[in-house]
Amino acid sequence: MSRNSTFGIIGGDARQVYLAKSISQDGYPVFVSCLEKAEGIEELPSLSLKEISEKCGIVILPLPATKEGKYLNTPFTDEKIELDDSFAQLFENQSVYGGMMEKLYAASELWESIRTYDYYTREELMVGNAFLTAEAAVGLAIEEMEGALNGASCLVAGFGRIGKALCLDLRGLGAKVDCCARKTEDLAAIRALGCEPLQYRQISKCYDVIFNTVPAKVLTALPLSRQSRETLVIELASFPGGVDIEAAKRLGIRVVNGQSLPGRISPKTSGEFIKEAIYNMMEEV
Amino acid sequence: MSRNSTFGIIGGDARQVYLAKSISQDGYPVFVSCLEKAEGIEELPSLSLKEISEKCGIVILPLPATKEGKYLNTPFTDEKIELDDSFAQLFENQSVYGGMMEKLYAASELWESIRTYDYYTREELMVGNAFLTAEAAVGLAIEEMEGALNGASCLVAGFGRIGKALCLDLRGLGAKVDCCARKTEDLAAIRALGCEPLQYRQISKCYDVIFNTVPAKVLTALPLSRQSRETLVIELASFPGGVDIEAAKRLGIRVVNGQSLPGRISPKTSGEFIKEAIYNMMEEV
Amino acid sequence: MSRNSTFGIIGGDARQVYLAKSISQDGYPVFVSCLEKAEGIEELPSLSLKEISEKCGIVILPLPATKEGKYLNTPFTDEKIELDDSFAQLFENQSVYGGMMEKLYAASELWESIRTYDYYTREELMVGNAFLTAEAAVGLAIEEMEGALNGASCLVAGFGRIGKALCLDLRGLGAKVDCCARKTEDLAAIRALGCEPLQYRQISKCYDVIFNTVPAKVLTALPLSRQSRETLVIELASFPGGVDIEAAKRLGIRVVNGQSLPGRISPKTSGEFIKEAIYNMMEEV
């Protein structure tokens, strides 16, 4: 079998395990590395980085490829893989797919001459992840609220991909949904979905649950002061999020961390979405 | 304030705590007993059973009132309250509301001459609980499946109150829903809801998740044998349920216990539903 | 081919035409009578009543079988078929299926000794028709309102089969739905569907559109007086309906007749529902 269609999956979390299995089920040869502590990984052949470099024409790095920029993101191994020139050198003749690659690129100039692709820029992966995030946030709300979501009064802050998916899911479960946005066309679309459109400065009701999707401080002390101690706030935007945590603490309002939900709650579907994004990128090359 | 409109809430789980708080917020005097280990109970005055009997015209017993028929159902106290004649005697001049009262009635003949009401017979409580159960089951599925519910292939066994609510919730989240029923009118309604109607003997596909709501062995070895090891089965019917557990074990299929979900997941809304049922019964007397 | 499984379809409207075609497509021999002016009927062999009686073991009469009780309901022929003893005599050895048969039975005592079945008593037909009615009412509202249904404020009076289907359809189109009912369990279910439950005496808002499904005067002068001249009222209950027509006229409120919608708007699906009801009755005999 040709080296070119042999996949090497290196590091990452449960998503990469499902990704590896799914590619293998599609009939391609797959080798893994730096995943030895992952559950269910034993059915796939494991290699060293050096061997991956020799055998695999297509290499898949984690999402994110690195957290702090110094080491590869490898929670399922005790080894630390440093992102130096000698690491980059391994992939000089490979097609390398990874997620959020900026910090990795910064770690070695060699990456400039390697064929790399960032699957986390793919719109289809973003859309898929948005629906996964919304669904997982709904599951979190069901579990964390003492009351029911059905019939509850909900606020969704933001009408991007995740906000849209949340409006649909919450309405589909019989909740009453207000949604904040800035753009007039978003306010029109929110109304059309059977939800109540609001400007951010108009947040004045007390809600049973608030979902923040905006990575800017939109849930400041003022709107928080209108909530009760029974209001649940779920933060979905990436760090530092959109909720004034200090104010929430002072007011006794519970804020639950809903960051990185797809990987935590739906690793299988997440892994499959990454796979599809990679396949689409391969076709387009 | 009149003894007649004073409520005494005795025993039970978190639902009774929310029930007590909610009645108190409605402006009625409320005393509690046998709930001392419950979180947040300290804001309500606690009395002995004897005092409840003296001060309260309306007494609310737990759901279920008793589990085994010998003691009151009081998980939030270390005391054991025996259901003998002297217990019944306390309530000779009260209106007593409780849930699933048969075993309690059997414990003393004195109950025959006491004004008792079983709130668990109320249709509005059943309907409310059905939606809570469906929502909680959806939350359980989101959490327990490695994949997403959105887009998943689901089977709902049974089209009673819970089955109906599940069909609506799952469809509302973008899942594909098949639903089994026996009656031709149910099959017609299932189709009209945008779901696929099936007779029980027609279960032949492999599903991502199966919800059983039928308290009779409908998920026998044959339909289970068509599932994969990744299929999740959620048992919602009361013990012994509708799933052939032995067969599921043999086939390596995971069965998750979803019994008594409303009390576990939504104690607040559950408590409020009980309150509304009791209010309705009081009005109808 | 056996006389017993030969169908004779006599009279009725477009539903019976589609019913006849659908039975024929299922592979059964079908003859029609008293339908000669119906569009598309020429592809089916037509017989006289006498010939139907000789050739067909199963006879299907219209829905309703008769309007005034004197003649068969035959809008697609110029002939008048009187419901006397000689008409009944034709079917002495047949299985006769018809809809709303009471007035026909009253026309001749001979019917007492004939095997007759009223398909309009079948619950699956009622459920199917309720969804057809709701959908057709939604179509009527879209067409008749000057504004949009999406985002509109709607009232559904009644939570029977049709009321339930309307709540689901309207919510599915992004409308805001209030629904009136009497029973506490219905109010609980309405809330759970994401709609607003109301008692009839609580109707106080001005709505964009009101759907009445209750065959009793629930929309009296008082609730009508709270509507505007732009409010559209759609009457779905059978004559005389639930709307005070005099009051509506006085107030300048437009009332649109939505009675008998399934036959008018969806004759094909209506005919297929009748067919399925008849098949189910045949199996159960």
Place this chain on the structure above:
Amino acid sequence: MSRNSTFGIIGGDARQVYLAKSISQDGYPVFVSCLEKAEGIEELPSLSLKEISEKCGIVILPLPATKEGKYLNTPFTDEKIELDDSFAQLFENQSVYGGMMEKLYAASELWESIRTYDYYTREELMVGNAFLTAEAAVGLAIEEMEGALNGASCLVAGFGRIGKALCLDLRGLGAKVDCCARKTEDLAAIRALGCEPLQYRQISKCYDVIFNTVPAKVLTALPLSRQSRETLVIELASFPGGVDIEAAKRLGIRVVNGQSLPGRISPKTSGEFIKEAIYNMMEEV
């Protein structure tokens, strides 16, 4: 009252009548012109073009401003308003809002020095119209199909604004929805909405109803040849649309014109959307 906040509405269809009424209800002075044959216009003061020019600081032209480029679009008057220099001159000191203004601009060079705004470029109007169009198309399908939409098998060609709204509405009514798109992210979103994603070349099933939203020939002879004579095709894309009309005729497939639906079916809401777009443009100036 200041000339600057006085509105003059000139020509157009029923949308402009509702637009005029709605602005008047907001408390602004409103004069109309070239609308004398419109129903319900008598409650608003009518002026000549010259008088409008003198009294009104804000002038609203129709949607589209002109059809053929020579005359103003004025279906509600017998007068013909030529789009020459003397017409443009009337508005030298006005703010002029109109829809699809290109052909009007081409009719006189004077427009270059006049403050003009095209409200039909506004995203919020596009979004609002998309939902109106989808709803009206659903109403058309309910009326035109012999069968029911509930449970029907539907194809939506295109996943732009209108296609998205159609997917939501049809699913909300319990239909089965396939949707064609080209972009991989659209296919992901279609699946997430509970619909079936398809590439255009994959259309192979026979549908009960097909909605085209794509202004390019996507429904060619091949996909049409897979439909039955009972399939209904609704053309929503602007002329010449996406359906091969010749092929449809040959195959006996019925194509219904659904172009310009918002103005025809929901003039009130359409007019209000135009008003909101103009208000938003005025605020942003």
